[in-house]
Amino acid sequence: MKKLSLLPMMFALAACGKPAVAENPLDAAARRTCMDTIAARATNSKSISYDTDAPSPVTHGANGQLEVSLKFSAKNEMNIASTMQARCVVSSDGKTLAGITVKDSR
Numbered sequence: 001m002k003k004l005s006l007l008p009m010m011f012a013l014a015a016c017g018k019p020a021v022a023e024n025p026l027d028a029a030a031r032r033t034c035m036d037t038i039a040a041r042a043t044n045s046k047s048i049s050y051d052t053d054a055p056s057p058v059t060h061g062a063n064g065q066l067e068v069s070l071k072f073s074a075k076n077e078m079n080i081a082s083t084m085q086a087r088c089v090v091s092s093d094g095k096t097l098a099g100i101t102v103k104d105s106r
Helices: 002-014 025-041
Strands: 066-075 081-090 097-104
Touching (some): 025 066, 025 081, 025 097
Antiparallel strands (some): 066 081, 081 097
């Protein structure tokens, strides 16, 4: 009988995790613009894999531009995967790329 009473408590505790915070549409547009640019410039765009464990927040600059940092891996022309960090600066509407820097992230 004790085993049955523990089962509902385990389900209740499992459901107590923090809910995901919804991303606002402007931040989502900026993140999508950055991801589209990465894919367009990649040697093998189908090999891109983003680190979704801890996505960095979109920051809002004083001039209205948005900054997005994304960690991802992709295969190069020799089919070897590398982990990289991209930093995109996007227009205030989230639709136009103003600049991008990509660094090796070992």
